[in-house]
Amino acid sequence: MEVLDLSGTELYDLPAEISQLDHMKRMHLSFYGPDDESEYELLPCQLVSPSFLSEMEGITSLSISVHPEDHRWTEAVACIVNDISKLEMLSSLYFYFPEIEMFENFIETSSSWNNQSLSKFDFAVGQDVKRIVSRVPDDVESLFSQHERCLRYVNADKTSSLIKSVITRATAFYLDHHTDIRSLSEFDISSFRSMKFCIVRECPKMQAILDEKNARGAFPCLEYLGIYFIWELRQIWKPLSQASRLNRIFKAKNFEALKYLMIKTCPKLRFIFWESMLLCLASLEELVVEDCEGVEKTHTCLPTGAG
Structure with missing residues (x-):
């Protein structure tokens, strides 16, 4: 067997004998995981054998979907990551890394990542939780997952x-509840040069999406920016203290490809744009602002000496 596609199913477990399929090229798995802890007593104690990939050296495409809070995955995933790191032919990977350190180890040691043969990926990194109702609309999350190189960074600090370095290669980025970050500039603006789709959700200390200090040419390919439940957000782009320097930055055409801007439940936001920013937004087609009771106007002038 070379192809095993069980995506969209709800497997209870995977038999250990699967490791004997050493000619496997593409494997897509989807596991059932209960929301009720008591149900684990009725399920197999092991989701997968930690070494089930050890003989499948020729895999080119691997997708494993699990319940994010399934402790059986947490117990097995470190060994699985170790084997994935050795797959030199891997070109596509959909995977959930419950620990950030585990993901960083993968990036450091993965043959396919470091030789850049891994051209398609969808990574969820950090301790995820299953939400009955998401604060980000389903259609927006679906659009995110349609991109070829996705990174969702969740519950991080x-x-x-x-x-x-991963953001540099990603075309879609989803920052989901980062407890310490104050703006995306902290990831290094040069990292976002290939980004087309970006979602920022529930970052309790974030006061601006972009700090203009090091933002020359920021997000040149970004088409969609969604901002959801950023309670402390004061402004989308934070201006420099000198208007002349600000004008030089905007000549770099920041956000020149932006088509859709969605802002929802940001109660401390008073306006959307500085007036000089409008020059950068020639491609903007849709602006949606919902449940932002503090917003008084769409744009305002930059005050003298503002910073």
Whole structure:
């Protein structure tokens, strides 16, 4: 067997004998995981054998979908990541890394990542939870997952150089509840040069999406920006103290490809744009602002000496 596609199913477990399929090229798996902890007593104690990939050296495409809170996955995933790191032919990977350190180890050691043969990926990194109702609309999350190189960074508290290196290759980025970050500039603006789709959700300390200090040519390919439940957000782009320097930055055409801007439930936001920013938004087709009771106007002038 070379192809095993069980995506969209609800497997209870995977038999250990699957490891004997050493000619496997493409494997897509989807596991059932209960929301009720008591149900685990009725399920197999092991989701997969930690070494089930050890003989499948020729895999080119691998997708494993699991319940994010399934402790059986947490118990097996470190060994699985170790085997995935050795797959030199891997070109497509859909995978959930429940620990950030585990993901960073993968990035450091993966043959396919470091030789850049891994051209399609969808990574969820951090301790995820299953939400009955998401604060980001289903259609928006679906659009995110349609991109070829996706990174969802969830329940995080740091911005490491390895995360930045992944963002550099990603075309879609979903920052979901980062507890410490104050703006996306902390990931290094140069990391976002290939980004087409970006969602920012529930970052309790974020006050601006972009700090203009190091933002020359920021997000040149970005087409969609969604901002959801950023309670402390004061402004989308934070201006420099000198208007002349600000004007030089806007000559770099920041956000020149932006078509859709969605802002929802940001109660401290008073306006959407500085007036000089409008020059950068020639491609903007749709602006949606919902449940932002503090918003008084769409744009305002930059005050003298503002910073």
